[in-house]
Amino acid sequence: MTSIASPGLARFNAADTPGAAGQLHHVCASGAWGAAVLAGRPYGDVEALLAASDAAMAALTTEDLAEAMAGHPPIGRPKPGDARSAREQSGVGEALREELLELNLAYQDRHGHVFLICATGRTGEEMRAALKERIGNDTDTEREIVRTELGKINRIRLRRLTEAGPAEEGD
Template identity: 40%
Template sequence: MDLEEFNSTPADRLRPALAACCDVPRWVDAILAKRPYGDRAALTALADQVLRELDDDEVDRALQAHPRIGDRPQGASTEAAWSRSEQSGVDDRPDVRQALADGNRQYEDRFGRVFLICATGLSAEQMLTSLQTRLTHDDATEASVVHEELRKIALLRLTKVVIA
C-alpha cells in the first residue's frame, strides 16, 4: 500500500501487518497513534526511534516471531513469506544446513534465544561467519547486536508494508 492508504486504513486492519514487521504492541501502537504521516521519512523516523527504545522483554517477545536461520518457515502468513525471502541466501547443501543447525543450537545454549540476523542479501557463509563471531560475545554485547538486527529487520519489513 502507499502512504495515503496506510494513513487511512483502519487501525485494526493495519495492526497485523505492523506486527509482522515487529511483534511488539507498543511499537505497533506508537506507529498507529502518530498517523497521518506526511511522508515515508517521518514514518520511518518514528518507527526507528521506538525500535531503539525497546526494552529487553520487548526484544525477547519480538524474537519469538522469528524462525531459526536455515529453517524453512511454512504457511502462508506474512511473516513466513518474508522469512523465506529474507533467508533466500541459505542454500540446500546438506553441509551448510547442518552447520547452521549446529550453530543455532550452540547459540541458543549460549544465549537462550534464537540467533537473529538481518539475512537479506547475505549468503549462508556470511551468516555462519557472523554466528561464529557472535558466539564469542559477552551477554551485553550480544544483546545490543540482537537489538540492532531486530531494528534492521523491522525497518526493512516496514518498507514492504508501505511502498513508495
C-alpha cells in the first residue's frame, strides 16, 4: 500500500481545487465522479483514494456514465496525440483496428455509446471477443459492465497519477 509519502499523492492533495479537478478530469470525464473524489481530499494513502473512486463510480447516474464514456475513444482508434490513450490500447494491432471499428459502430448503434473496456493488458483479440460477446447484452446489463470497466480504468489512472513524477502526470 502506498502512503502519503508518495510524491504524486502528496502533490494531488496539495493542489489547488482547480488543479486537482483538472487532474481528476484526465482520469475520468464525469464531473460528478470528479467532484465526489475531490471532496474527499486530503487522502491519507492511495487505497483511500481508490476507495473514494469506487464509491463515486457506484453512485454515478446513467447521465454521469454517459459523460464519463464520452471521454473515451473507440477501441482501435486511440485519440491522436494522446500518449495515455495509445498506451492503454497498445494491445490492438493494425490488422484488428478496422474490424474493431466496424464492431464498435454496431455496438454503438445498439447501445448508444462506444464500447468501453479496460484495455490495459489485453490483446486485440481479447477485446474483439469481449466486444462480440457484449454487443448482444441488454442496456441495463451493459451499463453495469461499463461501470465496472470504468472503475478499473480509473483505478489504473489514479495509481499512475499518484506514482507519477511531475513530468509523467499528463502522459
